[in-house]
Amino acid sequence: MPSRRAVLAAALCLFPAVARAAKPSTADGPFQAFIAALRPDAEARGVSAETFAAAFRGITAPDAGILARTKQQNEFVRPVWDYLVGAVSAGRITRGRARAAALAPTLKAIEDRYGVPAAIVLAFWGIESDFGASAGNLSTIRALATLALAKHRGTLFRDELLAALTILQRGDITPDRMSGSWAGAMGQVQFLPSTYLAHAVDFDGDGRRDIWTSDADSLASIAAYLKALGWDPALSWGYAVRLPEGFDLSDYSGDLARFESRGVRRTDGKPLPERGKASLFLPGGLGAPAFLITGNFEVIRGYNTSDSYALAVGHLADRLDGGPALAAPWPTGPRLDGAGLRALQTGLAAAGFYEGPTDGRAGPKLREAVRRYQISAGLQADGYATPALLAHVQERHGLGR
Numbered sequence: 001m002p003s004r005r006a007v008l009a010a011a012l013c014l015f016p017a018v019a020r021a022a023k024p025s026t027a028d029g030p031f032q033a034f035i036a037a038l039r040p041d042a043e044a045r046g047v048s049a050e051t052f053a054a055a056f057r058g059i060t061a062p063d064a065g066i067l068a069r070t071k072q073q074n075e076f077v078r079p080v081w082d083y084l085v086g087a088v089s090a091g092r093i094t095r096g097r098a099r100a101a102a103l104a105p106t107l108k109a110i111e112d113r114y115g116v117p118a119a120i121v122l123a124f125w126g127i128e129s130d131f132g133a134s135a136g137n138l139s140t141i142r143a144l145a146t147l148a149l150a151k152h153r154g155t156l157f158r159d160e161l162l163a164a165l166t167i168l169q170r171g172d173i174t175p176d177r178m179s180g181s182w183a184g185a186m187g188q189v190q191f192l193p194s195t196y197l198a199h200a201v202d203f204d205g206d207g208r209r210d211i212w213t214s215d216a217d218s219l220a221s222i223a224a225y226l227k228a229l230g231w232d233p234a235l236s237w238g239y240a241v242r243l244p245e246g247f248d249l250s251d252y253s254g255d256l257a258r259f260e261s262r263g264v265r266r267t268d269g270k271p272l273p274e275r276g277k278a279s280l281f282l283p284g285g286l287g288a289p290a291f292l293i294t295g296n297f298e299v300i301r302g303y304n305t306s307d308s309y310a311l312a313v314g315h316l317a318d319r320l321d322g323g324p325a326l327a328a329p330w331p332t333g334p335r336l337d338g339a340g341l342r343a344l345q346t347g348l349a350a351a352g353f354y355e356g357p358t359d360g361r362a363g364p365k366l367r368e369a370v371r372r373y374q375i376s377a378g379l380q381a382d383g384y385a386t387p388a389l390l391a392h393v394q395e396r397h398g399l400g401r
Contacts, residue, residue, distance in 0.1 A: 028060055028061040028062070030149065031060075031061055031062050031145070031149055032060070034145070034148070034149045035056055035059075035145065038158070038161065038162070039052060041162055042162055042165050045162055045165070045166050045169075046166070046169060047162075047165045047166060047168070047169045048169065051165065051168050051169045052165065054168070054175055055141050055164075055165055055168055055175050056141065056145075057175070059139065059141060059142045059145065062142070062145065062146035062149055062150075063138070063142055063143060063146045063182075065182070066143055066146045066147065066182045066183075067146070067147070067150055067152065069182050069183075070147075070152060070183075078308070079308075079330075079335055080283045080284065080307065080308040080311060080330075081284060081288075081330035081331075083308040083309075083312060084308070084311065084312055084315065084326075087127050087308075087309075087312035087316065088312055088315050088316045088319060092126050092130065092316065093316070093319045093320060095126070095130070095131055096122050096123070096126045096131060096316070096319075096320045097320055099122065099125075099131045100118065100119075100122055100320060103215060103219070106203075106215070106216050106219065107121065107122070107219065110203065110216075110219055110220050110223045111223070113220075113223070114220070114223035114224055114226070114227045114231075115227060115231065115233035116222075116223040116226045116227060116231050116233070117317065117321075119317040119318070119320045119321045120226070120237065120313070120314075120317045121219050121222050121223050121226075122219075122317070122320055123312075123313045123314070123316040123317035123320060124189070124222045124226075124303065124313055125188065125189065125218060125219060125222060126316055126320075127309070127312055127313060127316065128188065128189055128190040129187075129188040129189070129190065131188075132188040132215060132218065135179070135180065135187050135188045135190075135212065136179060136180040136181040136182075136185070136186075136187075136190070137179050138179060138180065138181065138182055139175075139178070139179060140164055140178045140179060140180050140184055140186050140193070141161070141164060141165075141175060141178065143180070143181070143182055143183065143184045144157050144160050144161040144164055144184040144193075145161055147183070147184065148160075148161050157184060159194065160184055160192050160193050160194055161184075161193075163192075163193035163194045163196075163197055164178065164184070164186075164193040166193070166197065167193055167196060167197065171208070172200075172208045172209050172210065173208075173210070173212060177212060178212075179212070186211060186212070187211035187212040187218065188211055188212065188215075188218040189211045189218050189221050189222050191211060191221065191225075195225065196209070196211065196221075198228075199221060199224050199225040199228055200217070200221045200224075201217060201220040201221045201223075201224045202217060203216040203217050203219070203220035203221075204216040204217055209221070225303065226299060226300075226303070229299045229302040229303070230295070230299050230302075231296055231299050232276075232294070232295055232296055232299075234273075234275070234276065235273065235276045235294045235295070235296055236294065236296065236314075237293070237294065237296045237297050237299075237300060237310075237313070237314035237317065238278065238281070238291045238292055238293035238294055238296070238297050238314050239266050239272060239278070239291065239292045240266065240267040240268070240289060240290070240291055240315070240318070240323075240324075240326060241259075241264050241265060241266055241267060241272075241290050241291060241292050242264070242265050242266075242267055242290065243263075243264060243280075243286075243290055244262070244263030244264070244265075247262070247263070247264070248262075249280070249282075249286070249380060249381040249382055250371075250375050250381045252279055252280040252371065252381065252383070253277070253278070253279035253280070254277060254278075254279075255275075255276070255277055256272045256273050256274070256275070256276045256277065256278050256292065256294075257272070257273075257274050257275070259272060259278065259280075259292060260272045264292065267324060267326075267327065268318075268323050268324055272292070276294060277294065277295070278292035278293060278294045279292070279293055280292060280383075281293045281297075281307075281311075281367075281383075282382045282383060282384055283307060283308075283311060283384070284330045284331045284384065285331055285382045285384035285386070286380060286382045286384075287328065287329070287331075288328055288329065288330050288331055289326040289327075289328045289330070290328070291311070291314075293314075297310055297314065298364075300313050300314065301364075305363065306361075306363075307362060307363055307364075307367075333386075334386075334387050335386065335387070336385050336386065336387055336390060337360075338360035338361075339360065340360075340387065340390055341360045341361065341362060341366070341385060342358045342359070342360040343390055343394075344366070344370075344385055344389065344390045344393065345357075345358040345359075345360070345366060345369075346358050346399075347390065347393040347394055347397065347399050348366075348369045348370070348373055348393060350397060350399060351373065351393060351396075351397045353369045353370075353372050353373045353376075354366065354369035355369075356369075362385055366385060367383040367385075368383070370383050370384070370385050370389065371383040373389075373393065374389075377392065377396065379392070
């Protein structure tokens with residue numbers, strides 16, 4: 001078996017332009033050497049020399065602006081209510097309803113085939129690319145190569161880069177049209193290349209899975225992915241609800257029918273389903289908007305793990321379907337930033353309530369840990385992480401601030 005050095009040398013011979021750029025004296029030498037070293041793995045996946053060369057033609061250096069953006073994802077660094085303002089705006093609702101009317105036959109056919117409601121599919125499309133209007137114009141190959149060279153999130157983006165090259169080899173898109181976001185997510189649906197390979201659909205029948213310019217392919221690809229993630233056609237993503245006075249927050253999951261019997265009511269006036277399970281979600285604490293979320297909420301999180309994102313998709317779908325705006329006020333007091341959430345995760349872990357990464361992100365694991373701690377301490381068990389809760393954990397367990 002040839003050595004890694006020999007493989008690299010052979011790759012450099014195959015691509016003279018890369019070889020010239022890979023000299024140690026050039027500023028982008030490591031980038032070009034990385035590309036050359038990628039060639040054997042691409043070849044093993046069936047990517048031809050011609051496809052490989054075309055993919056990297058004109059790409060001579062990483063994108064300096066991309067790495068700084070890895071810590072600026074809105075759905076993770078902004079409070080849920082601020083995120084909802086932009087994600088579920090009046091303008092987006094208006095545009096979405098217009099697109100729903102224009103694409104009604106296509107949306108019905110997609111819903112019939114995949115069992116995912118048209119409003120949910122439209123909501124994903126609206127949040128990911130404003131219904132195709134803002135799909136991103138950065139080179140997917142360059143973005144992925146930049147992140148892969150930096151080993152951002154380990155080998156993830158190197159694997160995604162290889163998947164992108166596989167897509168080019170299959171001929172669904174050309175390199176100059178393979179574009180998307182800074183993180184390598186592509187087209188109107190913002191699929192990573194591996195997700196595209198597994199779930200993209202040619203719904204319009206033209207022989208290509210086109211999530212860049214085809215509305216039908218884009219919408220059907222969203223639905224196919226959600227079905228694969230386990231979407232339950234019998235349930236909604238969740239329900240905006242009102243809680244009765246004195247509701248026992250420590251009893252926060254169970255049958256929807258039981259929530260109904262305990263006085264929980266939907267804000268749109270409709271009854272809760274007689275079948276199915278849900279859990280109470282209070283992203284702003286008691287007094288703020290309240291939701292009963294089903295297993296489909298976790299399906300949405302399979303597309304994007306942020307609670308804010310999942311709530312935005314669900315609420316936008318409700319609004320596109322004619323549902324009401326959220327009426328209860330969001331909190332205005334101090335909140336925990338990323339550092340505060342990490343401190344809370346650390347404190348709850350030390351107290352035996354939290355198992356998971358101390359990543360400064362609120363999510364189901366932290367929410368469950370907060371609830372269990374609140375119940376143990378005799379506090380209002382709303383699952384909402386606040387500065388006061390952090391202080392309580394630190395003081396009760398003698399942890400330094």
